[in-house]
Amino acid sequence: MELLRNAVRPYAWGSRTTIPELLGRPVPAPHPEAELWMGAHPGDPSKVVGADGVERSLLELVEADPVAQLGETCAGTWGNRLPFLLKILAAEEPLSMQAHPSADQAAEGYAREEAAGIPRDAANRNYPDPTAKPELVCALTEFHALAGFRDPTRTVKLLNAIETPGLAKYTSLLAAQPDSDGLRALFTTWITLPQATLDELLPEVLDACVAHVKEHGEFNTECRTILGLGEAHPRDAGVLAALLLNRLVLRAGEAIYLPAGNLHLYLHGTAVEILANSDNILRCGLTPKHVDVPELLRVVDFNAAEMPVLKGEEGDCGAVYRTGAPEFELSRVEWTASDREPVVAGSSGPQILLCTEGALRVRAEDGRELALNRGQSIWLAAADPDVQITPTGTQPAQLFRATAGTC
Incomplete structure (x- = not known):
């Protein structure tokens, strides 16, 4: 059980106020800050902060002892790799319109581009890895999006x-x-x-x-x-x-799940996003980046319907957003100012706990204890004991809990 120090991604569509304010830094930031990454993504892994203040890469910790960090089932299923990435998304301007491949499409596309000798970091590379990239976005503020084809x-x-x-x-x-x-x-x-x-x-x-x-x-x-x-x-x-996509306005606590093939575009707002730990994106437009139309058409799902809005179902640790995605599961716990009831987070796999409102105390069964303030997150390895989470102070509190869906 250790605090995380997380990377901020400064994309042009980001906000200069949302993430700095969440982290208690001066506002506005000098440049747009779009995403706060929590996880072991090779491009910007979180740092685990030990009790001695020493920081270690979460990616390196997982690679050094995947069974202890991920659990035997999770490590075996996902090739000794943390299968999810948790984010704070702060969209001041629209992102690109895009879709993501299924597991089979990603594996085939990756093998094809490897055989063609396309460098994995090339601008025209569609499949830098062989894995699917489903995602779920849960609104923290009013969140606007286009997602899925309208009837x-x-x-x-x-x-x-x-x-x-x-x-x-x-x-x-x-x-x-x-x-x-x-x-x-x-x-x-x-x-x-x-x-x-x-x-x-x-x-x-x-x-x-x-x-x-x-x-x-x-x-x-x-x-x-x-x-x-x-x-x-x-x-x-x-x-x-x-013009062909569903126009959505999510209220705080509402979420949408974007499976393989779902064409979507985030427009504006702040959200918690959890997604498979993959970089496979097929862009449609509204971006200067590479657009591969034939490959996009292979991936996009043209079935049309209203996008289901998820509000969270009652679970062992708050409201659970059930999607069926094997890579991840997201839960939300909320406390009012008068509610001090503790919640237990137990799992046989890895977890990230993120405080988005108020302040919390996280106490492990072995007696270790950490304060978790707004904007902070904690890494719980599979080998760690269960923890009890209790709000502190007199303000409402909110926690998001990310776990692997198959563990």
């Missing part, structure tokens, strides 16, 4: 509401086949449009969205989203693709 009938209604001469033929394409095949056909058509055609169509669509917003139309929120994306990426086919 085609509803999308046809949206497209009709912003009808333009240039858009009409695409609307009729989906109206004639309002199913997953129709979505695939329209999506493929849009993201492969010649730039000259795109440069004519996009301004028409954006002007129609402006008119719809002025009229306070039924799709006001969707149109405002398209206008924001169009302003940031004025010549990008991803702006059109965004």
Whole structure:
């Protein structure tokens, strides 16, 4: 049971206030800070802070003794590798539109690119590792996202509401086949449009969205989203693709699970994110980074439905967001100002405990004890005893607990 010192990732879409304020640092930060990483990702592993103040890489600890750190089952299942990564996500601006491969797709793509001799750090590499990358995002503040394809009938209604001469033929394409095949056909058509055609169509669509917003139309929120994306990426086919996706607003404590193939885009807000420890991303657009359209089309799931919003089910340690992902499971525990009831966190596998509100005391069965303040996290190895978590002070408290789904 040891405190973690975690890496901050300074991506351009991040906030200059959210993560510094969470960590008790001066606000605003000199540069955007987008993600706080907790785990043993090779790109930026957490540091484990010993009682003597000495810091050691969590990745090196896991590699040195995977059974003690991960447990025999977890180590055996995941090749002596911590299978999840926990993050704080602070999105001030939209991220890229993207999807992630299944385990089979990742293994095949990785082997193919290895055989082709593409360096793993190359800009055009799609599969730097052979593993899947499902993820779950749980809102800490109001969190806005696009995720999964909207019911085609509803999308046809949206497209009709912003009808333009240039858009009409695409609307009729989906109206004639309002199913997953129709979505695939329209999506493929849009993201492969010649730039000259795109440069004519996009301004028409954006002007129609402006008119719809002025009229306070039924799709006001969707149109405002398209206008924001169009302003940031004025010549990008991803702006059109965004018209096909569910527009979501999550309240604090609500979550969405993004399995393989789910096309998604985080727009704005602060969240806890847990994902498989993988870097495999197939981008659709709204980014200067590499976009491989044929590979993206192999991965994207065109089945359409409303995205389920998870609120957490009662579990042994708070509300559990059940997904079926073998790599991870996320739980949330909340205490009111008058609730001081302790919670026990026990597991046969690795755990990360993250305090996002208030202050906590974490006491192990062997008598060791740590204070866990807002923004801090603790590593619990599989070999560690169970711990009891109790809020301290008089303020409400909140804890997120990350575990491996198969351990």
